[in-house]
Amino acid sequence: MADIIRIENLTKRFGDLVAVNNVSLSIREGEIFGLLGPNGAGKTTTINMLLTLLLPTSGKITIDGLDLARNHEKVKQLMGLMTQETVVEAELTARQNLELFSSLYHVPANQVQKRIGEALEEADLVQFADKKAGTFSGGMQRRLGLVKAMIQEPKILVLDEPTTGLDVQNRTTMWARIKGLNKKGNTVLLTTQYLEEADQLCDRIGVIDHGKLIALGTPSEVKRIAGSGKILEIVVKNNDVARTASMLKSKFGIAAVVNGDKLTAVMTKNSESEFTKISGALDKEKIEVVSIGMHLPTLDDVFIKLTGTGMRDETGEMKGGRMNIRGWR
Ligand SMILES: Nc1ncnc2c1ncn2[C@@H]1O[C@H](COP(=O)(O)OP(=O)(O)OP(=O)(O)O)[C@@H](O)[C@H]1O
Numbered sequence: 001m002a003d004i005i006r007i008e009n010l011t012k013r014f015g016d017l018v019a020v021n022n023v024s025l026s027i028r029e030g031e032i033f034g035l036l037g038p039n040g041a042g043k044t045t046t047i048n049m050l051l052t053l054l055l056p057t058s059g060k061i062t063i064d065g066l067d068l069a070r071n072h073e074k075v076k077q078l079m080g081l082m083t084q085e086t087v088v089e090a091e092l093t094a095r096q097n098l099e100l101f102s103s104l105y106h107v108p109a110n111q112v113q114k115r116i117g118e119a120l121e122e123a124d125l126v127q128f129a130d131k132k133a134g135t136f137s138g139g140m141q142r143r144l145g146l147v148k149a150m151i152q153e154p155k156i157l158v159l160d161e162p163t164t165g166l167d168v169q170n171r172t173t174m175w176a177r178i179k180g181l182n183k184k185g186n187t188v189l190l191t192t193q194y195l196e197e198a199d200q201l202c203d204r205i206g207v208i209d210h211g212k213l214i215a216l217g218t219p220s221e222v223k224r225i226a227g228s229g230k231i232l233e234i235v236v237k238n239n240d241v242a243r244t245a246s247m248l249k250s251k252f253g254i255a256a257v258v259n260g261d262k263l264t265a266v267m268t269k270n271s272e273s274e275f276t277k278i279s280g281a282l283d284k285e286k287i288e289v290v291s292i293g294m295h296l297p298t299l300d301d302v303f304i305k306l307t308g309t310g311m312r313d314e315t316g317e318m319k320g321g322r323m324n325i326r327g328w329r
């Protein structure tokens, strides 16, 4: 597959803050690419540079073979954007929202009504077409936001956190819609804070933290970074954390990453029998275990391995603070 977006050594500074730090990656035509990272990672800043809403401090962006710096206007026509915040104009009806975007993006006059009709159907909003978008639920607003981004029939669809704040059901519906658009041939670039979304929806992902790209590949390739062994997770009573970490190190040669009261480690050897031995040792040391378990590596494990801290759980809360006893960086 050809690269439709090529980002080379892209950097954006805001004063002393390096929001995007020397990022290089390519997005292939026809794929769903996910930029995964926690709050403040640099996702929106990256996307805003691709859409010429922000000028890069340095680096090069090529879109569909065109150097973005010299072809702003042409490239703009190729990209449809669903922004993170103001997705719809609250005072306008669904139909008026789509009319406004049709004129902003120069949809040919003889196609406007046809496309709006299709968009309303696709968004399942036909019966709400003439109601103010401000009265819509979060899920309805996102659906309208998505078809609004599609109204110019862009080659590349850019979605900044399309499902943040949606409940599970609305999120699953949104995934199906995004997959549907992708099947029609649109390349999709989306950002997300949800590991599950990156894992299930995206063909390839880039993991970004503090402006740096820390992993890139298919979800399974990226998960392999966490190792081939199973992941051990132990939650202990808070004052037993340090003692557990040092016991794992001295008795089993395991360097666990500590995050709050949770210890995470990659099991290297025969994980099942090692697990039994570790359980026994915790018992013997009278360490108060809240929970203990093993699982196959997830994207969160990759994040922990690369940054020393967890991404976040599905509610969007950070799991514990940034404690980095091992110094993975
Ligand atoms: N216009 C700006 N001026 C100064 N700092 C900014 C500006 N825009 C973003 N930043 C900073 O750059 C960093 C990256 O922000 P960005 O919005 O790209 O993160 P994000 O990954 O999109 O996060 P979120 O998931 O919260 O949307 C943050 O530290 C943010 O405070």
Ligand SMILES: [Mg+2]
Residues within 6 Å of the ligand: 043, 044, 045, 084, 160
């Ligand atoms: Mg953002």
